[in-house]
Amino acid sequence: MNFEWQALAPVLVVLGAAILGILIEAAAPKAHRFAIQAGVTVVSIVVAATFLVVNWRAGIGGPLAMGSMMLDGPSYFMWGALLVLGLGAILVFAERQLNGGVSAFAASVATVPGSRAEAEASAAKLEHTEVFPLALFALGGMMVFPAASDLITMFVALEVLSLPLYLMCGMARRRRLLSQEAALKYFLLGAFSSAFFLFGVALLYGYAGSFELKAIADAVQNPTMGRGILVAGLAMLLVGLLFKIGVVPFHNWTPDVYTGAPTAVTGFMAICTKLAAVGATLRVLYVALSGERWTWQPILVVLIVATMVVGSVWGLTQTDMKRTLAYSSIAHAGFIMTAVVGASTASPTSPLDSVAAAMFYLVVYGLASIGAFAVITMVRNPSGEANAIASWSGLGRKSPLVAGIFALFMLSFTGIPLTGGFIGKWAVFAAAWQGGFDWLVIVAVVLSLVAAVFYLRIVVVMFFGEPAEGVTVGRASAFTWLPVLVSALGIAVLGVFPGPVLDLATMAGTFLR
Amino acid sequence: MIDHYLYLAVILFVIGALGVMIRRNALVAFMSVELMLNAANLALVAFAFQHGKLDGQVASFFVMVVAAAEVVVGLGIIVSIYKTRRSTSVDNANLLNR
Numbered sequence: 001m002n003f004e005w006q007a008l009a010p011v012l013v014v015l016g017a018a019i020l021g022i023l024i025e026a027a028a029p030k031a032h033r034f035a036i037q038a039g040v041t042v043v044s045i046v047v048a049a050t051f052l053v054v055n056w057r058a059g060i061g062g063p064l065a066m067g068s069m070m071l072d073g074p075s076y077f078m079w080g081a082l083l084v085l086g087l088g089a090i091l092v093f094a095e096r097q098l099n100g101g102v103s104a105f106a107a108s109v110a111t112v113p114g115s116r117a118e119a120e121a122s123a124a125k126l127e128h129t130e131v132f133p134l135a136l137f138a139l140g141g142m143m144v145f146p147a148a149s150d151l152i153t154m155f156v157a158l159e160v161l162s163l164p165l166y167l168m169c170g171m172a173r174r175r176r177l178l179s180q181e182a183a184l185k186y187f188l189l190g191a192f193s194s195a196f197f198l199f200g201v202a203l204l205y206g207y208a209g210s211f212e213l214k215a216i217a218d219a220v221q222n223p224t225m226g227r228g229i230l231v232a233g234l235a236m237l238l239v240g241l242l243f244k245i246g247v248v249p250f251h252n253w254t255p256d257v258y259t260g261a262p263t264a265v266t267g268f269m270a271i272c273t274k275l276a277a278v279g280a281t282l283r284v285l286y287v288a289l290s291g292e293r294w295t296w297q298p299i300l301v302v303l304i305v306a307t308m309v310v311g312s313v314w315g316l317t318q319t320d321m322k323r324t325l326a327y328s329s330i331a332h333a334g335f336i337m338t339a340v341v342g343a344s345t346a347s348p349t350s351p352l353d354s355v356a357a358a359m360f361y362l363v364v365y366g367l368a369s370i371g372a373f374a375v376i377t378m379v380r381n382p383s384g385e386a387n388a389i390a391s392w393s394g395l396g397r398k399s400p401l402v403a404g405i406f407a408l409f410m411l412s413f414t415g416i417p418l419t420g421g422f423i424g425k426w427a428v429f430a431a432a433w434q435g436g437f438d439w440l441v442i443v444a445v446v447l448s449l450v451a452a453v454f455y456l457r458i459v460v461v462m463f464f465g466e467p468a469e470g471v472t473v474g475r476a477s478a479f480t481w482l483p484v485l486v487s488a489l490g491i492a493v494l495g496v497f498p499g500p501v502l503d504l505a506t507m508a509g510t511f512l513r
Numbered sequence: 514m515i516d517h518y519l520y521l522a523v524i525l526f527v528i529g530a531l532g533v534m535i536r537r538n539a540l541v542a543f544m545s546v547e548l549m550l551n552a553a554n555l556a557l558v559a560f561a562f563q564h565g566k567l568d569g570q571v572a573s574f575f576v577m578v579v580a581a582a583e584v585v586v587g588l589g590i591i592v593s594i595y596k597t598r599r600s601t602s603v604d605n606a607n608l609l610n611r
Contacts, residue, residue, distance in 0.1 A: 112596050152572045159579045163586045170590055180597060181606045183590045188542055188603070191583055192533050195549035198576060199526055202553045205569055206519075206560035256609040 007060045007071055009051040010079055015140040017044030021133030034103070037132040038094040042087065044136065049083045052076065062512065063149065067212065070149035070283075073508030077359050078146045078279045082272055085366040086139045088483035089268035092374050093131055097477040103127050104262050104377065105171045106179075113176040128171060134164040135268065142272050146279025149287070150211040151201040151237075154280060158197060158240070161276060162190050165269055169261040174384040182260025189253045190243070197240025203233030204288075213288035214513045220291035234289055234296060241284065244277035246333045248306040258326035263385060266322060267373030270329050271366035278336055278362060282355055286343065287511050293343060300341045305443055308334035312451035321376055321387045324454060328413055329369070331451050336361050338444050339428035342435025346509060350434060352502070356509035357431035360502055364412065364420035364494055371487035372409040375402060380474045389458060394467030402473050403462045405488045410455040412491045415448055420494030427502070518559035525552035539591050539601040550580045 005012070017040055028036050061071045069075075096103050105128045108121035141161030148154035170183025205211055207230045208219035220230065243250040258266045285296060311331025318324040339357040346353040352360075379386050379395065379402070386392070396403040412421035425448065429441045494501060525548055532545030554573040561569025595601050 109593065152568075152575055156575055156579060159582065163582060166586055166590060170593065177597060178608055180590070180594050181608055184539060184594050184603070184606055185609070187587055187590050188533070188539065188546070191543070191546045191587065192530075192549075195526075195529070195546055195553065198550060198553040199556065201572075202522075202556035202560065202569075205557060205572070206563070209560075209564040209566065211568060211572065260609055 004060075004064045006051070007055060007064050008069075009055070010048040010083070011140055011143050013044050013048040013051065014083075014136055014143065017041065018133045018136035018140060020044075021130075021136060025130060025133070033129045034094075034096075034127055037129040041090055041132040041136060045083055045087045045090070045139075049080065049087075052079055052083065056080075068150050068153040069144065069147045070512055071147065072510070072512035074279065074282065074355055074359065074511055075147040077505060077508035078275060079143050081275055081359065081363050081366065082139065082142050085275065085363075085370060086135075086142070086268070086272050088367075088370045088487060089264070089272065089373075090132070090135050090139075091479050091483050092264040092267060092370075092377065093135060094479040095264070095377065095477060096479075098377060098380065098474040098480065099173065101125065102173070103131075104173055104264055105131050106173045106176060109171050113180075122173075131168060131171065131265075134168055138162075138164040138168075138268075139272065142276035145276040146283060148280065149213050149283075151204060151213070151216075152211045154284075155194070155198055155201055158194055158244070158280075161273065162194065162244075165265070165273065166190060168265045169257055169269075171265070172260070172262040175260075178260040179262065182257045185253055185260075186257045193240050193243035193250065196236045196243075200233045200236030200238070200240065203229050203236065207233060213284065216288040217291060217513065220289065230292065231295055234292060235299070237284065238281075238296070238299070241277055241281045242303065244273055245281065245337070246274070246307075246330050247303050247337060248310045248330070248334075249303070251307065251310065251330045251333075254330055255323050255326040258329070259320060259322045259387075263322065263373050263377045267370050270325070270369045270373065271362070274329070274333065274336075275362045275366060278340070278358055282340060282358060283511060285340065286355070287513055290343070297341055297343070300337065301437065301440060304334050304337045304341060304440070307331070307337065308444060308447040312447045312454075315451060315454045318454070319389055321389055321392065321458075322373075324389065324458070325369070325372060325376075328451065328455070331447070332365050332413070335425065335428055335444060335448065336365070338432040338437065338440055341440070342432035342437055344431045344434035346506070347434075350430065351506050352427055352430060353506075353509050354431045354435065355511070356502075356505040357427040359508070360498075360505045361424035361428045363501065363505075364424035364491065367487040367490045367494075368409040368412045368421065371484050371491075372406065372413075374480050374484045374487075375406045375409070378402060378474050378476050378480060380472060381470050386468075386471045389461060391468045391471045392458070393461050393465030395471075395473070396463035397467055398471075399473040405484060407459045407462065408488055408491060410459050412495070414452040414455045418492075418495045420491040420498065422495060423498040423502070515559055515563045518562075519556060522552045522556040522559065525549075525555065537602050537604050539594070539603050539606075542603065543587050543591065547580060547584070550576055 107126040111118040144157035166187040172179035208216040315327030412419035415425040529549035557569040
């Protein structure tokens, strides 16, 4: 059998390194384990990215692994984005200086919070180095998810990316009860939504007689069965996908899980999961079900408006930084989905189609999210992270640099011109407008003004509030500073000079069937 | 005849979905999720029989393996919650609802 080793190398390297990580866990001496795991993780992502660039330049592509995956422009772009953003998010996992020489993950997850066993484990400075292989498994699943060209591969990828995330959510060193609760909620709701996804897969299989997306597209064109089963399958599949993106009414987990999970994991989840899920949604809707566009567009439009309203309005009332960013992520899910629902194709007058616009938005949003969550890990009081917005008051006087960078991320989330966020918003709204959803764009612009209020409120609190007592900016190591600085730089550069990345997204913007 | 299998699958799926939404015990809710997965399995196998293809049956094996992996992760999380709180009720896990 002919197996496409080189084309699949980026995924194989990431998943192979994850398995290697498990062996290291068993074999490496405890004193060096953390350094080895972090090193293997970083090196594997860099190697995977190198393979990706080499393959893309060589023009390798087409169906892979007996037609279960499709390596086309969007796959390449999303793999690249996942590797870069994932590396940034995972680097924050390796931060130990902020916590007094240990990582932000629990010393021993198996111990009961507040028990003597836990105290002993912390005193012995135990650490869970398993987070690195877990993150790599999740990253590998995320890479397969948007590239899968049959539904069973997609389902398996969905679970491979979800299961490690459930675990990582419950591994915070501080506020462990909240963390465990977040893991339970995420797990139960996630498993519930993937059961819907699976039943949708079964119904579409019944309709088309095949799991392949292109066979489903053919069956939609030449139906042999009643439409009821197709529409039911489509709806249930969407439940599973929209849950991962965090679209209303499947958003309920987002605020709780984002708040309870360790902040580094929240940063990873916030962007990489969203990127993979939007990619898979695009592929399912555009490749398999584009013939059913008149069915899914009206459903999605209603959900998108609700998503943007919930995200922007509920976000106004929050007092916790991570919760505010969770509602912000719901609002941004709505903005991204405006491009998806537009389903506009490239034309000579405007070469930016829906896929390219959504992918560019995800990159910009991802840079700002990773940076913002990394900054949140730095602002601390004696008991750990200071997440209340009130305790960020006057941060501009304590550390102008950190507050200034955080303000830049907030401005990018708002979509102020000269930040990457502005170009991203312009791109998705243009795609929606071109798809004939002009009223939706007007609603989205109004709601992004509403959302601007809470981003700007944070900026005002940081620079004009009285300095809060007992809150300091921790001395972080390069593992936190590097992602923060690189994403700040990325947002500034993409705001002024978006051409190259936009061109890359436009070039990559068509799915192969 | 295929209709009967499909109706049974839908009924099992609905029972599972109601179980997740109504039952307050995390373990029972989780068992209900497994019921939903198995309902999907039944539908897959029934459709495979109808289309005279094997891929639906193969898919059901994938689902079983995934479900087993999910049990490992899920029970791990539920047991750790139980050790902390001496309860697996999802209503007691409400620290984040403020």
